[in-house]
Structures are given as structure tokens and as C-alpha cells.
Amino acid sequence: MTGPGVQVGIARVPLARAAGTLLGSLLAASTPAAAEPRPTPGHAERIEYHDPATPPSQGPAGAPVTIEVFLVPGPNMPVGALHLLEQLADHHPARIRLVYRILRSSSSLLAPSAALEAHAEGKFFELMDELRKQRGPLKRDDVLDLARKVGVDPQRVDQAIKQEHYRKVFEANQHRLDRLHAGNAPCVLFNTRPTKLGPSGFTLAELEREYTVAYEHALDKLARGVAPRDLASAFDDEAMSGTQPVVMTAGTPDDDPDRSPLDHPLATPPLQLEGLPSFGKPGITATVPVVVLCRPNDTGCGNLLRTIESEAQLYPDDVRIVWAPWFDVSLDSATELTLLGDAALCAEVIGSNQSDLTTSPGWAWIKEMYTQAGKFRGRKLLADKLIDAVAGKLDVNARTLSACRATIASSTLTRITAARHAGVPPRANVAVVIGGRIYDGLTEQSMIHALVEAELAPGVLGSLPRWHTGK
Numbered sequence: 001m002t003g004p005g006v007q008v009g010i011a012r013v014p015l016a017r018a019a020g021t022l023l024g025s026l027l028a029a030s031t032p033a034a035a036e037p038r039p040t041p042g043h044a045e046r047i048e049y050h051d052p053a054t055p056p057s058q059g060p061a062g063a064p065v066t067i068e069v070f071l072v073p074g075p076n077m078p079v080g081a082l083h084l085l086e087q088l089a090d091h092h093p094a095r096i097r098l099v100y101r102i103l104r105s106s107s108s109l110l111a112p113s114a115a116l117e118a119h120a121e122g123k124f125f126e127l128m129d130e131l132r133k134q135r136g137p138l139k140r141d142d143v144l145d146l147a148r149k150v151g152v153d154p155q156r157v158d159q160a161i162k163q164e165h166y167r168k169v170f171e172a173n174q175h176r177l178d179r180l181h182a183g184n185a186p187c188v189l190f191n192t193r194p195t196k197l198g199p200s201g202f203t204l205a206e207l208e209r210e211y212t213v214a215y216e217h218a219l220d221k222l223a224r225g226v227a228p229r230d231l232a233s234a235f236d237d238e239a240m241s242g243t244q245p246v247v248m249t250a251g252t253p254d255d256d257p258d259r260s261p262l263d264h265p266l267a268t269p270p271l272q273l274e275g276l277p278s279f280g281k282p283g284i285t286a287t288v289p290v291v292v293l294c295r296p297n298d299t300g301c302g303n304l305l306r307t308i309e310s311e312a313q314l315y316p317d318d319v320r321i322v323w324a325p326w327f328d329v330s331l332d333s334a335t336e337l338t339l340l341g342d343a344a345l346c347a348e349v350i351g352s353n354q355s356d357l358t359t360s361p362g363w364a365w366i367k368e369m370y371t372q373a374g375k376f377r378g379r380k381l382l383a384d385k386l387i388d389a390v391a392g393k394l395d396v397n398a399r400t401l402s403a404c405r406a407t408i409a410s411s412t413l414t415r416i417t418a419a420r421h422a423g424v425p426p427r428a429n430v431a432v433v434i435g436g437r438i439y440d441g442l443t444e445q446s447m448i449h450a451l452v453e454a455e456l457a458p459g460v461l462g463s464l465p466r467w468h469t470g471k
Contacts, residue, residue, distance in 0.1 A: 058089055271422055293419060350404055
């Protein structure tokens, strides 16, 4: 109906379009909802992950023969040697476990980090296959592309490289290589025993002979009652030398001219080490304390301390390095040396600015003290001036330090007197006590290392993480 003033607009729609629209509406109304796209059923995708501290390996954990390969992944890998070792493992799948100990070099961090990240993501062997194909130096982007190609997250690889995420794994593998005296990488060990084979110049027949010797050795261990699960630690223990090396003293002590220079007496009573500066893993009771007694201003002693710190690093759960003041109290400089010794003892008590948790406060002090003393070489150095220099460098409160020094005045002399009563020769410039035995004038690092090993054997390697068994 229309009326005055009302206008009606009629839309002109073609008949075919109207019909199509109507038909579309009817179809839409009549089409069941099931015809619409539906999401696919949900599923859980399994992502493999491995603890990077447990090394990549092939073969059963309880295999009687464990072959360890120490290498730096990258274009210079011994590809041929790795192929032969894998062939050997394939020939004896139930008797061989092939373990890869990844190292880094001073110039190569990219590929080793990528290899351990690939191991963590379950793609170690895939990435190693790609690395074997490379023939030139690898840049960061090259390594990330290889990781992406085998399904390893390139962002995680990049972060692992930037943050040196696997630094402790590299260090642990390097320490194991050093402890076993296996030489330089790449190298191969059969049941913890370094082989005489070259890193790449061996044949499959030579590997078979090495395997046969290792397998027979394992059978002998089993026959003697070693449980299969304990084979790896038994081989580790066997690798440690329990033979005491021959050590000559620096000279026959003045108070005992009849004593042989090969005789190294036990400190009796034992030295009291509480309150002395030390280096090593905090909170451990060291199996073998290595005590270095020397003058507080002897820069040579500072060098000795730096070199033997490696012992505590190689055996972090068993060795601690301890410094004690020592000098001839009849020297004209005894008063100055006493002041320096007291300051070091105070630094151990009140604390100093050390950045490394493996060092006690006093250890940071004595290392800086030797550094500062080296700057005054050839010039007369007053104790107070050296103490002020060290305190300023380590940000030690001068007033607190002075109060402590006044409280413990001459404690250094008390320590020296106790050491003399224990048997340390009074005229010795330096003495090292290892396992309670006094070695007058010992400064050679290799000899100190051999003595530490003899004290620890057997068993120190067995106390390390059970990487052989994956535990």
C-alpha cells in the first residue's frame, strides 16, 4: 500500500542473479555443518632430548669394550678413521660401545658447540655426517645452515655459541684426556687405554687387533669378579699410576746430614691447614691437600702456585691447593715478611674481592700480592706499601685489615714454628707437602702431578661421572 508522500524504491535484480542468490541461500541453509572444514585431530610430537653432559655414543652401555674418540668436530676431522671405527662397532654390535668426547680448540668453537646442541636435540650423528662433507673453514652462518638442514634449532645453536653454553662439557672432556695421558686430539682409547695407533693412519685389521686385546682384558676382569656394570670404573682405576716417582730433595737438611736426599719424611704432627689461603672446589674435604710453603714476597712462588692450580682443576673433588707462609726467621727481612704473612692470613678471615668461587679470599690476596711484588723487582719493597697496593686492588677495607693485623700479630711466626716442628727443613726456600710427605725444594710441575696421581691411585677416576655407563 502506498499513500501520498510515500515513495517506494524497487531494486532491479536480474532474474538469473536472483535465482542464484536464492539457490545459494537455500543450499547454505540445507548444507549440514559437517561440510565445513574441521581441524585435524590433535597429536603430540615427540622431540628427543639428551643430556649434553652424557656423551654421544653408539652401542650398549654395558658393552665389555668401550672405545672413546676425542676430537674437535669440523672440516679437519679424521673422516676415514671415524668410518673405520664405526665399521668395527658394526662388526661387534653387542660388545662395543663407541663414545664421542667432543673438544674445542682455541680457534674452533662453532662446530663443537653445534655438535653438542645437536646431541641435546637428538641429531648428533646427522650433523656429524654433514660436517664430514665440509672441506673448508666454517663461518657461523655455515654452521647454522647445517644445523637447520638436519633439523636442529639454529637459534639454540647460535645461543650456545654466543654464551659458550657447553664450556663445562668441553673442559670435562679435556680434563679426562689429560688425566689419561692420551696425548693430543684426535685420539682413540680402548677401555681407557690409549692406543699406539696414529689418529688417522690405521687399518681395520689393526683396529680388530686392538679390540681383541681390549675384549680379552675385559673377560679377565669379569673372571676376577668385576661386575659388568663396574668394568668402566675398573679400567679407569687401572689407568692411574700408583707408583711413587723418585724425587730428589734440593739439599740435605742442615739438622739431619745423615738423611738420604731420596727420603721425604711425613709431617709429624700433621700441618694445621685451617685458616690458610686455598684453591679448589669449595666445600670439599680434599683427599690430597697440596701445601705450598714459601716466602710471601717470592714471585717464583707465585708462578709455582699458578702452575699447580691445574691439579685442583684436573681432580676437583679430590685435590685442594693450600698456601702457607714460610721463610728463614733469621733473615734480616723476617720482620717485613711476617707483616706480609699476617696480612694474607687476615685476608682469609675478613674476605677480599675474589671473582672465582674456587678461590678462598686469602688465595685471591696472595696471588695479587705476588703480582704486585713483581712490579717492584730490583727495588726495595716495604711491606706496608705492598699491603696497601694489594688492599687497594682488591677493594679491601684498610681499617678492618689493620684491626685484624693487630689482633693476630705474629701469627705467621706461629705457623712457621709449627711447620718446623712438623719436619719442614728450616733452610728450605720452598717446600711442598703432598699426602702429608714433605718435599724440600720441589718446584717441577710434572713431578708434582705424578706425586698427586700416586696418592690418588686407585680410584680417583672412578669417582668421576660415569660417562662410560651413561649414569
